[in-house]
Amino acid sequence: MSMACRLPADAGHCIIVAMQTLPILQGFLFGMVLQLSVGPVCLAVFRKAVEGRLGPALWMVAGVAAADGAYIALALLGVASFLRIDTLRVIVGLAGALVLAVFGVRLIRAEAAPAAAETSGGSLASLRYGFLLTVANPLTVVFWGGVFAGVAASTELAGSGDVYPFAAGCLLSTLAFLSAVAVFGRSLSPLLSNGKALRWLNRVVGIVLVGFAAKLAVDVLT
Numbered sequence: 001m002s003m004a005c006r007l008p009a010d011a012g013h014c015i016i017v018a019m020q021t022l023p024i025l026q027g028f029l030f031g032m033v034l035q036l037s038v039g040p041v042c043l044a045v046f047r048k049a050v051e052g053r054l055g056p057a058l059w060m061v062a063g064v065a066a067a068d069g070a071y072i073a074l075a076l077l078g079v080a081s082f083l084r085i086d087t088l089r090v091i092v093g094l095a096g097a098l099v100l101a102v103f104g105v106r107l108i109r110a111e112a113a114p115a116a117a118e119t120s121g122g123s124l125a126s127l128r129y130g131f132l133l134t135v136a137n138p139l140t141v142v143f144w145g146g147v148f149a150g151v152a153a154s155t156e157l158a159g160s161g162d163v164y165p166f167a168a169g170c171l172l173s174t175l176a177f178l179s180a181v182a183v184f185g186r187s188l189s190p191l192l193s194n195g196k197a198l199r200w201l202n203r204v205v206g207i208v209l210v211g212f213a214a215k216l217a218v219d220v221l222t
Contacts, residue, residue, distance in 0.1 A: 027169020063130025093220030
């Protein structure tokens with residue numbers, strides 16, 4: 001740390017310098033901006049925390065992060081270019097839309113279950129659910145491919161090795177934001193754990209998933 005950053009009065013300046021120079025912090029901030037655009041996965045984590053215990057919700061978050069990490073790795077390996085082939089993009093995209101639609105319809109039709117029934121699948125089931133829900137949108141790899149292409153060309157992240165800590169920061173933002181969502185959902189569980197509220201929560205999340213599936217299908221077909 002420079003001499004200019006040793007005084008407490010300069011702490012704010014030091015933080016700004018670190019944010020501008022450390023790729024992992026830049027990736028974290030970039031990821032947090034993306035997380036603020038609340039989507040179906042975020043709502044599903046919230047629902048999981050409300051219906052069950054905090055542990056399964058956090059395992060679901062780990063599954064989401066694992067899927068994001070897999071897509072980020074594929075993007076860094078250049079796999080995104082293959083999904084720009086129209087036929088392959090349509091096939092993979094429609095398959096992902098179908099998975100999301102199935103998850104959504106199951107939630108819409110589901111009756112509210114007691115917490116014990118919700119968590120009976122255990123940690124592995126929650127991890128798998130989070131992974132599958134996230135991996136169902138395969139065009140994510142195209143998005144990350146574009147992000148890292150821009151990062152690699154950035155004057156602020158000119159070193160090729162800077163892309164990897166930037167990617168790590170993006171993953172950390174997923175874990176941090178969705179873990180906070182899980183804790184928030186669990187704190188509201190006493191208010192929303194009655195059967196009627198849970199049924200409506202299931203329906204809302206299910207409708208969002210079906211809507212997202214429809215949007216994904218439209219995107220790959222146009």
